[in-house]
Amino acid sequence: MTLSTPLSSKFSYSFSWVGMIGLAIILFWAVIALAAPHIIPYPIGEIVDEDYFGPMSGKLLLGSDYLGRDMLSRLMMGARYTVGISLAAVCIACFTGTALGMAAAVIGGWFDTVLSRFLDALNSIPSKLSGLVVAAAIGSSINVLIVMLAVIYTPGAYRFARALAVNVNTMDYITVARTRGESILYIIFSEILPNIIGPLLADFGIRFVFITLLLSGLSFLGLGVQPPYADWGALVHENISGLPFGAPAVIVPSLAIASLTISVNLLIDNLPTKIRDRSV
Amino acid sequence: MENLVEIRGLKVEATTDSGRRLEIIKGVDLDIAPGEIVALIGESGSGKTTIALTLMGYTRTGCRISGGSIHVAGKEMVTLSERQRATIRGRDISYVPQSAAAAFNPTKRIIDQVVEVTHIHKLMPPTEARQKAISLFKALSLPNPEQIGERYPHQVSGGQLQRLAAAMALISDPKLVIFDEPTTALDVTTQIEVLRAFKSVMKKSGIAGVYVSHDLAVVAQIADRILVLRNGEVQEVGSTETILNDAKHPYTRELLSAFEPKPRGDHADLAQEAKPLLEIDALTAGYGPLQDDGLPLVRAVQEASITVQKGRNLGIIGESGCGKSTLARSIAGILPASSGKLTLDGQQLAPSARQRSHEQLRELQIVFQHADTSLNPAKSIEDILGRPLTFYHGMKGRERSARIDQLLDMVHLPKALRSRTPAELSGGQKQRVNFARALAAEPKIILCDEITSALDTVVAAAVIDLLKELQRELSLSYIFISHDLSVVEAICDEIVVMYHGKKVEQITPAISKIPQHPYSQLLFSSVPKLDPTWLDSLERDPELVKAYAHA
Numbered sequence: 014m015t016l017s018t019p020l021s022s023k024f025s026y027s028f029s030w031v032g033m034i035g036l037a038i039i040l041f042w043a044v045i046a047l048a049a050p051h052i053i054p055y056p057i058g059e060i061v062d063e064d065y066f067g068p069m070s071g072k073l074l075l076g077s078d079y080l081g082r083d084m085l086s087r088l089m090m091g092a093r094y095t096v097g098i099s100l101a102a103v104c105i106a107c108f109t110g111t112a113l114g115m116a117a118a119v120i121g122g123w124f125d126t127v128l129s130r131f132l133d134a135l136n137s138i139p140s141k142l143s144g145l146v147v148a149a150a151i152g153s154s155i156n157v158l159i160v161m162l163a164v165i166y167t168p169g170a171y172r173f174a175r176a177l178a179v180n181v182n183t184m185d186y187i188t189v190a191r192t193r194g195e196s197i198l199y200i201i202f203s204e205i206l207p208n209i210i211g212p213l214l215a216d217f218g219i220r221f222v223f224i225t226l227l228l229s230g231l232s233f234l235g236l237g238v239q240p241p242y243a244d245w246g247a248l249v250h251e252n253i254s255g256l257p258f259g260a261p262a263v264i265v266p267s268l269a270i271a272s273l274t275i276s277v278n279l280l281i282d283n284l285p286t287k288i289r290d291r292s293v
Numbered sequence: 294m295e296n297l298v299e300i301r302g303l304k305v306e307a308t309t310d311s312g313r314r315l316e317i318i319k320g321v322d323l324d325i326a327p328g329e330i331v332a333l334i335g336e337s338g339s340g341k342t343t344i345a346l347t348l349m350g351y352t353r354t355g356c357r358i359s360g361g362s363i364h365v366a367g368k369e370m371v372t373l374s375e376r377q378r379a380t381i382r383g384r385d386i387s388y389v390p391q392s393a394a395a396a397f398n399p400t401k402r403i404i405d406q407v408v409e410v411t412h413i414h415k416l417m418p419p420t421e422a423r424q425k426a427i428s429l430f431k432a433l434s435l436p437n438p439e440q441i442g443e444r445y446p447h448q449v450s451g452g453q454l455q456r457l458a459a460a461m462a463l464i465s466d467p468k469l470v471i472f473d474e475p476t477t478a479l480d481v482t483t484q485i486e487v488l489r490a491f492k493s494v495m496k497k498s499g500i501a502g503v504y505v506s507h508d509l510a511v512v513a514q515i516a517d518r519i520l521v522l523r524n525g526e527v528q529e530v531g532s533t534e535t536i537l538n539d540a541k542h543p544y545t546r547e548l549l550s551a552f553e554p555k556p557r558g559d560h561a562d563l564a565q566e567a568k569p570l571l572e573i574d575a576l577t578a579g580y581g582p583l584q585d586d587g588l589p590l591v592r593a594v595q596e597a598s599i600t601v602q603k604g605r606n607l608g609i610i611g612e613s614g615c616g617k618s619t620l621a622r623s624i625a626g627i628l629p630a631s632s633g634k635l636t637l638d639g640q641q642l643a644p645s646a647r648q649r650s651h652e653q654l655r656e657l658q659i660v661f662q663h664a665d666t667s668l669n670p671a672k673s674i675e676d677i678l679g680r681p682l683t684f685y686h687g688m689k690g691r692e693r694s695a696r697i698d699q700l701l702d703m704v705h706l707p708k709a710l711r712s713r714t715p716a717e718l719s720g721g722q723k724q725r726v727n728f729a730r731a732l733a734a735e736p737k738i739i740l741c742d743e744i745t746s747a748l749d750t751v752v753a754a755a756v757i758d759l760l761k762e763l764q765r766e767l768s769l770s771y772i773f774i775s776h777d778l779s780v781v782e783a784i785c786d787e788i789v790v791m792y793h794g795k796k797v798e799q800i801t802p803a804i805s806k807i808p809q810h811p812y813s814q815l816l817f818s819s820v821p822k823l824d825p826t827w828l829d830s831l832e833r834d835p836e837l838v839k840a841y842a843h844a
Contacts, residue, residue: 027310185667186666186669188661189659189667193681193684193685193734194684207672208670
């Protein structure tokens, strides 16, 4: 079932309902992350329950954590870190990677070779391992986390953008632009970018998922976001001892991570596609 | 006699991505007697391949047969199940694709692929199948029929591969063979050999054939009857003789008239003021690492010297691989020449486009063969045409917009196309936009690299007329590169024949139309003519063919 939504008189897109569900969940988490400080029922550090790993109740909608703090408030604030850090890191990674990748494809020669080999070398280090080393060496503040995650995922974005741009670069319209005397910046941003933006956005989504998972993984190991703040990975980590009790405190943040990553994937697999047949 | 094929009221419809149904074949009737060859002819999008494929009960993805009946050898293809159709395909009906190079599996020996059909349908033991394949290779006059099957597809030439594909289709002794533009991708000199081989095998074995093509002259050589199609409807049916000599339908006449040689009329100014515009002096260009003598390893163009006069056109012709496109690319500075001198209007040009001045780049524009890849699919026609205006002439806003309208008008396109993207234009429209972009720069000379070869005959003829008209108005010069002699003759004052990277002859049609060099003679004589007896009566010096044709 496809729904076609005319966005303007001339362009119409078809957007499947699976993609819409994905988009709705992403928007839901984005709103939570933005509004969290104003809507949390309790301060995140305050112990509000006499019992630890309390069950879901009318007072504490998602139960309490291992210290008796309100889980709903902690989860809402955690969204800020998980979504915020991942988003910042993926933006930096994809922007640098794509810009360098397109430049390498258009300039070619030595510039391409040196840059490609350097980023390949960076890519060959396992991502968790380099995360661990950096966090151990210079500690982990939020800024360090963002930069580290961005650096780890830049080579992948570079490879992807370069591979796409190399194909477009052999097209005759690029040759025409070159013989017209156009500058490299014009060729990159005006001739190549519009043709590869679709796959790049899909790549952006996948990379966002990877970064979310890596950040959650690092936090789970205790190397990510540091207490008293906690992202979703850290929430899973600190409440892991609640697993035998079936406490919502450990299940809910895991579900949150899953819902975000799956919905991003659903969205990028079902991005709106333009209907070419306009004579309807 | 009972007809082998009887198609009645065939309708095929396609579903577009917005869910709209589109009828692409609108009720076609077709009969084929046993042993008869019927040609389906028409421009691209006329439904000729779609009809040919329905004979096997097959439609492309997104299409379906929505009405009518297809009787082939007593079976109703429309109602058969897919499994039943599979037993007929390859055995009773076989198919020769347009590009044999894409149809062969590059990792398997040719002979194994040729006999595969007999294996699938369990027609004969493998040794017998191989014997039969070899006898077919002989009948198709392939060199070394005993050994050629042991090679891999990349080890034989394009013309040979096309004949091997025909052998694959014929090995099961089918009742009907479908040829889908089998010679379109071949050079004229090679095409003759392939056509001859097809014709003799088909006549000898008495197999019926459907020959899909857009080239009337090729069809005239091989078909008994011709079916002219347009927009999924039959325009005219008749014997080859009738269609060629006594066409009734206006569209058929249009197709025929596109074939009539239209020599360049205005040679009046030939004698006066011959001022050289572009001089190419001993230009050598190629690919690969530089050798000790400073020249590249593979020299695609060797020591070519050509002069183009102001307001005149020069045609460069030769078969694929002769270096004509490389020559164009090095004139444009895309592939810097490794030696030689280029002079445009008295000024020496640097070998690479990067070192040329803004003005020099503007004065020399190049138009490529494939309008599909030369227009950025992500941009509107307005942006595509507007960029050179802004870039070279600094035009903005209303001035630029008015000029875009003028340009569209010059190439006879409606202004409404401005906001469309290239994907929403037809092939001929795209090529006009492609040309309009070159005009936007207001150049002195335009290099046209095979600009009509991807177009249908009627559309190509219209583009050529447009080029002539614009030349009169704007006093341009063209360098017109093509493998199609009739196109070059229609527009050029001088013709340069290239072979193996060298210029072998320069002909001025106004003075003498008879080529002197043996290769030019071969090339000129290989262009198919509308006369159905042309192929049979054509005599070619076997020595010459051996020396120059890569068949």
